[in-house]
Amino acid sequence: MTNSHRISLADLAKNSEKILLKGSSRELDSQHTPTVEELTECLFFSPGDGRIWLDDQRMLLIHSSSFGLLRREMIDSLGLDKSRDILTRTGYLSGLRDAELIQKRWPDSDPASIFEAGTHLHGLEGVVKVETIFFEFDTEKGLYDGEFFWHHSSEDEEHIAAYGIGSSPACWMELGYAIGYVSGLVGSLVIFREVECQSMGHSICRVVGKSAELWDDIEDDIRFLNVTTNEADMRIKPDTQFDKMELDTPDDQPKMIGVSAAFTAANHSLQKVAPTNATVLFTGESGVGKELFASMLHKFSRQTGPFVAFNCAAIPENLMESELFGVEKGAYTGATSSRPGRFERANGGTLFLDEIGTLSLAGQSKLLRVLQEKEVERVGGVSAIKVNVRVVAATNVDLRKAVDKGEFREDLFFRLNVFPIHLPPLRDRKADIPLLVNHFYHQFCQQHQKAPSGMTQSARQALLNYGFPGNIRELQNLMERGVIASEEGEPIDLPHLFRNEFIPEDIIYSVNHQGTLSHVDDKKASTNSLLEYITQFVGGEDHLDIEKLEQSLLQEAVDNAQGNLSEAARRVGLSRPQLAYRLKKNK
Helix, strand or coil, rough: CHHHEEEEECCCHHHHHHCCCEEHHHCEEEECCCCHHHHHEEEEEEHHEEEEECEEEEECCCCCHHHHHHHHHHHHHHHHHHHHHHHHHHHHHHHHHHHHHHHCCCCCHHHHHHHHHHHHHHHCCCCCEEEEEEEECCCCCCEEEEEEEECCHHHHHHHHHHHHCCCCCHHHHHHHHHHHHHHHHHHHEEEEEEECCCCHHHCCCEEEEEEEHHHCCCCCHHHHHCCCCCCCCCCCCHHHHHEEEECCCCCCCCEECCCCCCHHHHHHHHHHCCCCCCCCCEEEECCCCHHHHHHHHHHHCCCCCCCEEEECCCCCCCHHHHHHCCCCCCCCCCCCEEEECHHHCCCCCCCCCECHHHHHHHHHHHHHHHHHHHHHHCCCCCCCEECCHHHEEEEEECHHHHHHCCCCHHHHHHHHHCEEEEEECCCCCHHHHHHHHHHHHHHHHHCCCHHHHECCCCHHHHHHHHHCCCCCHHHHHHHHHHHHHCCCCCCCCCHCCCCCCCCCCCCCCCCCCCEEEECCHHHHHHHHHHHHHHCCCCCCCCCCCCHHHHHHHHHHHHHCCCCCHHHHHHHHHCHHHHHHHHHHCCC
């Protein structure tokens, strides 16, 4: 077993930072958040782009029989032990992420309800119905003890269909989920075991969970979890290879973040070409991060020289030649000294030519000569200067079409198009939006010394479904605006993020309390009316009345909830007493 496939028992992931202290199932109250209804409404559908979300995590809806086929073929080809190993770790990661979701979404909920939420989520995700017998925990001591009944186990159904009744429990992925969820909350390893299982002929699955030190022997459990142990430190951290892709950069530098297939494909292409000297052409819309990709390409290359960026659209045509190739003293009026151009300054490194499609035909001819001869001649100079520069170009226009129109030289195009890498727009990278939102949220909270209490669900859903014509740059701007406009201790909501941007018309479906799909017309109507109120101040002479805006938002929430203050408070991310106080204060 290699270290790269182990789950390290080191520091717990971020979701254990909030201490839940002591508690037990005796303290459970069905009215405490997160309720089953609140958890249900975190599951929503975006039919237009083929994605399902649980809060900010993408989910999959597949046939149980298809999962059963996959499970059976894994067992037949890899064997029982290896298949159990993989499925247990898969469930473990899912449980750990759900624990993080619950703590982040409901940071002020009572501890017992946080633990119980995992049982509801397991059912909501269609895996198993969990009946709690009892549980108790003490996170200060890292202790947990609990017992549960599992009904309608999806894994049992598929296992029995394939292999019949056997002598061993078969709910591997479900056990992994329980271990990940509870360990993530307790802050130390909690082992769950099936002491009865339908796959063994029992009428129900009975599951017992205890802190690792409360079991006599956990070697078999550890083996299937694929973890390393340390008697001095029994804490869990998810293997980073299963988490988000975030290329290492200094803390004050932009980061490349993403898990989507489109991002991963571009990243793999970058890492393949980086160690070579090949010319690279980045294509994609404005704001997709072409310069960031170019700088990372340089970072992973073998070059020791500098990375020099040059925007071809930002320099007047009459200065283009001197900026790129340099100028000798006295070459023209005002040239009081000699200075190198961008090619010389990038010698031994990388020259990034952004918006290459804006170069004039004359500028294209001179650039082509430098690429062919690998030498430059300064304006007013009499001799050529050899340069060793890797050229990386970027464009947001289709250069092939520009060639067909006679606006771009075909020979230069082929010189630049040695290794093209297309960077997709953010609307095709929706799986990356939650990661980027989280990154920018923390970045701007720190930068502007602000402390909002997260983001409302409606704000997150709007960002997931927004078209982002400005791509990542626009998302970055929206998040910075939202952090700045937010109130201390209050969540960022739609009015904080959007000003005169077009709010998405696409309907995002959520699951209502009855378990059926419904669209969020009430939220959208509230948003539109608020936006109409806000936009009258954009570019106008009136002053924005924050109290009036808040009153309008809260009153609409109450009206849409038909006077139910608890429901209205939930919709705007407040407690019922907070909502009542604000309504009274603003009257």
